[in-house]
Amino acid sequence: MTAETLYGLCAAALVGLGLFGSIVDPQPARKILSFNLLGGGVFLLFGIIARRGATAGMGADPVPQAMVITGIVVAFSATALAVALVLRLFETTERATLQPDAPPRPSGDGADPDA
Amino acid sequence: MHEAVALSGGGAAGFLLVLAVILPATGVVLSLALGRHAERIALVLMPTGFGIALAILADVWRSGTSLVYLIGGWAPPLGIALRADGLSCIMLVTTALVICAVGLFARGDFSEPEPGRETRAPLVFWTMLMGVWGALNAVWLGADLFNLYVALELLTFSAVPLVCLDGRAETLAAALRYLLFALVGSVLYLLGVALFYGAYGTLDITLLASRVRPEPVIWIAAALMIAGLLAKTALFPLHLWLPPAHAGAPAAASAVLSSLVVKGSFLLVVRLWFDVLPGLPGMPAAQTLGALGAAAIVFGSVLALRQARLKLLIAYSTIAQIGYLFLIFPLTTGAAAAGIWGGIAWTGGVYQLVSHAVAKAAMFMAAGLIGEALGHDRIAELGGIGRALPMTVCAFGLAGMSLMGLPPSGGFVAKLMLLTASVTEGQWWWAVVILLGGLLAAGYVFRVLAPALADTGSLTLRARVSRRQEGVVLALAVCALLLGILPLRPSQLLQIGRPAATLAVVR
Amino acid sequence: MTVDLALDAGLAALVLAVAVWTIAARAAFAAVVGFVTYGLLLALVWVRIAAVDVALTEAAIGSGVTGAVLIAAAARLRPTETLSAAERPGRGLRIAAGVLSALVSAGLAVLVLYPSNPAPSLGPAAAVHLAALDIGNPVTAVLIAYRAVDTLLEKVVLLLALLGVWSLAPDRFWGGAPGQRRDARDGTLTLLARLLPPLGIVVGVYVLWVGAVAPGGAFQGGAILAAMWILVMIAGLHDAPEISRRWVRFLLVVGPAVFLAVGFTGFVVANGFLSYPAGFAKPLIIAVEVVLTLTIAVILGLLAAGPPERERRQ
Numbered sequence: 001m002t003a004e005t006l007y008g009l010c011a012a013a014l015v016g017l018g019l020f021g022s023i024v025d026p027q028p029a030r031k032i033l034s035f036n037l038l039g040g041g042v043f044l045l046f047g048i049i050a051r052r053g054a055t056a057g058m059g060a061d062p063v064p065q066a067m068v069i070t071g072i073v074v075a076f077s078a079t080a081l082a083v084a085l086v087l088r089l090f091e092t093t094e095r096a097t098l099q100p101d102a103p104p105r106p107s108g109d110g111a112d113p114d115a
Numbered sequence: 116m117h118e119a120v121a122l123s124g125g126g127a128a129g130f131l132l133v134l135a136v137i138l139p140a141t142g143v144v145l146s147l148a149l150g151r152h153a154e155r156i157a158l159v160l161m162p163t164g165f166g167i168a169l170a171i172l173a174d175v176w177r178s179g180t181s182l183v184y185l186i187g188g189w190a191p192p193l194g195i196a197l198r199a200d201g202l203s204c205i206m207l208v209t210t211a212l213v214i215c216a217v218g219l220f221a222r223g224d225f226s227e228p229e230p231g232r233e234t235r236a237p238l239v240f241w242t243m244l245m246g247v248w249g250a251l252n253a254v255w256l257g258a259d260l261f262n263l264y265v266a267l268e269l270l271t272f273s274a275v276p277l278v279c280l281d282g283r284a285e286t287l288a289a290a291l292r293y294l295l296f297a298l299v300g301s302v303l304y305l306l307g308v309a310l311f312y313g314a315y316g317t318l319d320i321t322l323l324a325s326r327v328r329p330e331p332v333i334w335i336a337a338a339l340m341i342a343g344l345l346a347k348t349a350l351f352p353l354h355l356w357l358p359p360a361h362a363g364a365p366a367a368a369s370a371v372l373s374s375l376v377v378k379g380s381f382l383l384v385v386r387l388w389f390d391v392l393p394g395l396p397g398m399p400a401a402q403t404l405g406a407l408g409a410a411a412i413v414f415g416s417v418l419a420l421r422q423a424r425l426k427l428l429i430a431y432s433t434i435a436q437i438g439y440l441f442l443i444f445p446l447t448t449g450a451a452a453a454g455i456w457g458g459i460a461w462t463g464g465v466y467q468l469v470s471h472a473v474a475k476a477a478m479f480m481a482a483g484l485i486g487e488a489l490g491h492d493r494i495a496e497l498g499g500i501g502r503a504l505p506m507t508v509c510a511f512g513l514a515g516m517s518l519m520g521l522p523p524s525g526g527f528v529a530k531l532m533l534l535t536a537s538v539t540e541g542q543w544w545w546a547v548v549i550l551l552g553g554l555l556a557a558g559y560v561f562r563v564l565a566p567a568l569a570d571t572g573s574l575t576l577r578a579r580v581s582r583r584q585e586g587v588v589l590a591l592a593v594c595a596l597l598l599g600i601l602p603l604r605p606s607q608l609l610q611i612g613r614p615a616a617t618l619a620v621v622r
Numbered sequence: 623m624t625v626d627l628a629l630d631a632g633l634a635a636l637v638l639a640v641a642v643w644t645i646a647a648r649a650a651f652a653a654v655v656g657f658v659t660y661g662l663l664l665a666l667v668w669v670r671i672a673a674v675d676v677a678l679t680e681a682a683i684g685s686g687v688t689g690a691v692l693i694a695a696a697a698r699l700r701p702t703e704t705l706s707a708a709e710r711p712g713r714g715l716r717i718a719a720g721v722l723s724a725l726v727s728a729g730l731a732v733l734v735l736y737p738s739n740p741a742p743s744l745g746p747a748a749a750v751h752l753a754a755l756d757i758g759n760p761v762t763a764v765l766i767a768y769r770a771v772d773t774l775l776e777k778v779v780l781l782l783a784l785l786g787v788w789s790l791a792p793d794r795f796w797g798g799a800p801g802q803r804r805d806a807r808d809g810t811l812t813l814l815a816r817l818l819p820p821l822g823i824v825v826g827v828y829v830l831w832v833g834a835v836a837p838g839g840a841f842q843g844g845a846i847l848a849a850m851w852i853l854v855m856i857a858g859l860h861d862a863p864e865i866s867r868r869w870v871r872f873l874l875v876v877g878p879a880v881f882l883a884v885g886f887t888g889f890v891v892a893n894g895f896l897s898y899p900a901g902f903a904k905p906l907i908i909a910v911e912v913v914l915t916l917t918i919a920v921i922l923g924l925l926a927a928g929p930p931e932r933e934r935r936q
Contacts, residue, residue, distance in 0.1 A: 003630040007667055008734030010634040014641055015306065016727030021645040022299050023719040024711050028291055029650055029692075029699055033657055035298050036688065037641055040664055042306045043676075048734065049313040051671040053743025059672025062760035063193070063744045064312060066769060067261050068676050069761070069841055070776050071305065072684045073918075074268050077783035078298050079688050080925040081272065083695045084787040085279070085291040088929070092284045096702045098292050133895045140778045141882055147781055148875040150866070186771045188893030193747045193768050233866065235796040239789040246782045253775065265775045272779055276786035287790075310733065316742025332738065335729045 008048040014041030028089075028098055032082045039075045043068045128174045129184035132197040132256050135167050135207060139249030146242040150233035153241040154226060160245065161215045164252075168207040175204050181612035183258075191259065191319035198258040198320075200612020202465060206255040206382065209469045213374050213476045214248050216591045220480050221367035223581045239276055240368070246273030247371055254379045260308045260318040260391075263383060264301065267347070271297040274376045277368035278360045286363035293360040296346050296353070300380070303343030310336035311391075320390050324614055329395055337396070340387055341404075347380035350441060351411035354434045361433060362426040366483020369426065370476040373433040378468055381440055388444060393614040401448035408441025409548040416555030420562065425482045425492040428559055429475070432518060435552060436471045439533065440464055442545050446536045458605030460540075463532025465609055470525025470598050474517035477592040481511040484584060490577035494563060498571040506585040508567045510592035515560035517595040520553045525598025532603065630670060637663045650696040650703060657692060661685020674837035675761045678829065682845035683922070690852055691926050756904040758835030765839065766907050770896045774885065777878040777914070780921045784874070788865055790929045797866035797934035800927035804858030815857030822850035830915045834904070840911040844918030851923040862927045864934055870920065877917025881910050 018038025022031050046064040053061030090096045142160045146153040175182050182199040189195070199207070225240045227233075250273055253266035271294070279290035312318055314333065315326045327333060349357040357377070361369050388396055415435030422428040446460035484507045485500055486492040501508040517526035530549055537545035640663060644656040661684050668677035748760045748768065757763045765773050791798075806812050830843030854860045863870050884906055888897040898906055 001627070003627060003670060005734060006627075006630050006634050007671060009731055010637055010667075012727045012730035012734055013638055015730055016723040017638075017641050017645055019299075019726060020719050020723040022295070023722075024716050025645075026711055027650070027702075028295065029695060030645075030653065031295055033644060033653055033692065035295070035302065036657065036684075037644060037660070038299070039302050040660070040684070042302055042309060043680075044664070044667065045306070045730070045734075046309045046312075047668060047671050047673050047676065049309060049741075050673060052313075052737065052741035053316075053745055054672065055743055055745035055749070057749060058745045058760055061743045061745045062748050062764045063769070064309075065673050065676050065761045066764035066772075067308075068673070069679045069765065070261075070265065070772055072676075072679050073776060073841060074265070074779055076683050076688050076922070077272070077780050077925060078268075078294070080691055081275065081783050081786050082291065082294055082298070083691050084790050084928055085275075085287060085294065087695060087698060088282075088790040089284065089287045089291060090699060090702060092282075092287060094701075095705065096699050097705075098288055130889060130895065136775075137882065137885070137895070140775065140878075143778055143781060144875050144878045144882070147785065148871050148879075150871070184894070186894070187767065187888070187896040187898075189768050189897075193744055193751075195769055195771055233797065235789060235791065235793050239785060242785055243782070246778070249778070261769075262772055262775075265772050265779065269775060269779050269782065272782040272786060276782075276789045280789065282790070282792065306730075312742075313733075314738045314742070316744060332733055335733060339726070 004048050004051050007044060011041045011044035011048060014038070014044065017041075026097070028082070028086045028096060032079055032086070036075060036079060039071065043071055046071075128170070128182060129197075131167055131171050131174070132182060132184045132199055133186070135164065135171065135252045136197070136249055136256060138164060138167070139245045139252065142245035143242055143249065146238065146245065150238050151227065151231055153233075153238045154222070157218060157241040157245055158222075161211075161218050164248065165211040165215055168204075168211040171199050172204040172208055175199055175201065175611055176608060179611060192317035192322055195262050196258045196319060197256045198612070199256055201606070201608040201610060202382075202385075202612070203255040205465060205469060205608065206378070207252060209472050210248065210251050210255070210375055212594065213472055213591075214244065214371065216476060216587055217367050217370050217480070218244065220370075220584050220587045223584045224365065224367060236280060239280060240365075243273045243277050244371065247277075247376060251375055251379055254382060258320050260311060260320070260323075263386075264305055264308060267301055267304065267380065267383070270376060270379050271301065271347075274372055277372065278364045280365055280368060281363075283363070285359065289356070289359035289363045292356045296356045300343040300346035303346075304340045304383075307336040307340030307343070310339070320386060323391050324393055327392055327395065333392065333395075337387060337392060341384055344380045344384045344387075345407075348377050348384070348437060349434060350407055350437060351414055351434065352407075354411065354415070357434060358427055358430040361430040361479075362424065366480055366486070369430075369483070370479040373430065373479060374472040374476040377433070377437060378472060381437070381468075385443070389447075390614060396444075396448060398445070398449050401445040404441045405445035405545060408438040409545065411435060411438030411441070412548055412552040413555070416552055416559065419559040420555065423493060423495065425485065425494055425497070425563060426479070428494065428563065429478050429482055432478075432556070432559060433475060435556070436467070436475070436518060439467050439471075439530070439549070439552065442533055442537070442549070445542060446533065446540060446545065449540070458610070459532050460536035462605045462609055463529050463536060465606070466525060466532065466598070466601060467529035470517050470529055470595055473591060473598065474514040474524075474526060474595040477510050477588055477595060478514040478518075480584075480588045480591070481507045481514070484580050484588065485511075487578055488576050488580045494566070497563065497566045498569055499567075499574040501568040502570070503574060503576055504580060504585065506589045507580070508564070510585075510589040511567070512560075512564055513592035513596050515556075515564065517598075519556045519560055523599030524596055525601065526595070527599055528601050528603060633663065633667055633670065637667060650699060651693070654689065654692045654696045658685055658689035661689065675759070675833075675839065675842065678837060678842040679845065682842055682849060686849050687845060687852065687922050687926055690849075690856075694926075754900070754903070755898065755907070757907060759833055759837065759839070761837070762833050762839045762907070762911070765841075766910055767898065767903070770881075770885070773914075774878065774881050774896070777881065777917065780918070781874065781878065784921055784925055787925060788929050791931070795930040795933055797864060798930040798932040799864045800862045800924070800930050801855070802931060803861060804856075806858040811857045812859065815853050815859050819850040819854055822846055822853075826850070826915075826919075830911060833911065834908060840914040841918060844915040845922060847915065847919035848922035848926070851919065852926050855923070855927060862924075865924070865930055866934060870924070873916050873920040875917070877914040880913045884910055
């Protein structure tokens, strides 16, 4: 059992956890968090593959590392866009839910802030 | 050597492949810098892009081989290649046609209100349109699995803001649901890419095809990738995000989303199935995909019949028509498909891709004009609109003919070929589904046409509709009709670039 | 079991424990704090598997800037917590999702335990051309030379994400500044926002510069610069700029524009699009990295700032 195998099993577990959270949790903000966990697991799997490809002069294969760096940046922009959507949805409806027929939040003023 | 053969071809015309992807990307960058001129930049790039697509098609047709370009001169597996085979060329031209039509149509809706001032909706619309175009071209031409992942993300990030362009709460929720489905789908695709790299050390499609062996890692990787792509293509039962998203977007955006964006992820399933794993997937997997497609056809059409709003009806129709595409898989797998019938099924499926793209774009734009004229899109109150907007309703009818599969139309050619292939290969159950789908499509199209063409006389129009927009929609619908002149036999062009293991004998 | 292996096992277990906490925590704020911790632990894992460039990126972007965005969101969404807690998914969905996730994890675990032999690698192929490019860091070579088109397209992805975030603003706020005007108050935050940025800028520029020969590069340096800018904006020491300002738009496009220009000149002076002429590869790559750092810093900072919420002045 080498270090890579340990981290590889950790990555497999992270993928499962992230997938479970993305499907099950109804709040969009929590789905975004689970999506990031899922992404982290996938990137870690790339990392294990890179480590297994170590050669003379390089501790790890550079091509998967470059893919992970690209992936981390893309995942961040996805998170930023999704969070902006959730916040805008909250501002418009006073709720942050994807259920189409959820009742509006029982606050005194139900007027649209942008009216 | 297979690898040398894979990387040859094209020469001087290879730079056209780069332009097809990079010109729209340049358009995005320029639009952000010169926000006031976004519309002008798009209108300059559209005919240029159309010309480039036609030039690539001409080159591939003339030479009879795929056009390949090695970016930066670095050869795969280290570098990235772009490859235009017959299928890519057809998708490039279809995309260019639809985007140009949508661009001409949208000039009426998204022009700058005061020339010289940058406003939100026009800047976002034209920039995202360029983004969608560049992303789609990157998907059609990509020959590297990770490059295709970046193209998929580009596509998602261009499409999502188009859904919530009007800022209403329903469209915001629809855009968020679309984004979450698309993100999980992309990350599952990326997981499969990791497994492929870990097993074979390359992500170039042609190199992978020569190295792939039937072992557990590729079954798991392919299953994950296809599952993620099915979520992005809205195949039943992962279709829940599509109707509110496509119905909530502005008409021009809905046209692009339904006709082209969902086809991008579908094409990756095709590339995976036929190009990365040529000949390897078995009948059970193929029949499963076909079954899901059949369920999509039936469910989508039945739900479309029950809709009260026009744009939702058209969106559910998209779900149904996407189901036809997945019939390609069972009809090109197995011993019965080894001859000419597999070639017929393959060609029929691609014709369905193209004719649905053209017809659905025309239909959504027509629905947009109707909605603009009446101020609402409730089907029950469409009475007599045919008198007020004859060109628009005629265009809707022509597009509907293609969806139903009535001759002469591209949809008729496509569905007839799929029908023939399923009957002659002995998989007659798909023929039943195709006929049923046609009947149901006739049902929901006439649900709209019958009141529209009725002579009720009591109709108040909220707004005048631009003649130019009606003309564009009608022209696109006539294109859907003209696709009916395609011959009813396997296409030579589509055989260009197919791996040897799946080449049908077409002589 | 050696000490190294025990350390790795402990780290892996800790990462998993924090991940479970992130999914299971009731309050969103607690979950986000768990996520930031998870990101920092992951950065340590990346160092343990000899991928230091990725560790820098994960710590700066994956955990740092993402954490800032998510914490701000969790704070603003706190009023919805009590209502959202009432929404529970059905038992059937939980069981189905659990089975599916377990299957996927099990399949991946099997593939990890029985990998293909020998392990494929593009390391040797990448090393061959490093001398010709005069670049010492193979990851930089992959990002800016071998697979440069992916980096270029990814810049466009970032720009579109930013425009997408901006598009969520109501029409009347278009062209204005993100966030509300904050006033700097005396306290720890303001103190840190005064002390850290000069240091952070030096570190960021250094990470960019050294990326040609050692772990580092445009993404990591840009993320550090963005983090300093975000700190200053949050503390209220400097207002977020209006999105229609010329310098903002200029910095946003300078990276991709120079990258595209270098790519197109490759048609004329070298072997095609995004190909570097022999002998000039290193200066061109460094030039591209510098402008990319500026663009990445501005994009990451503006993505964290959010859509415009104030009207445009003048």
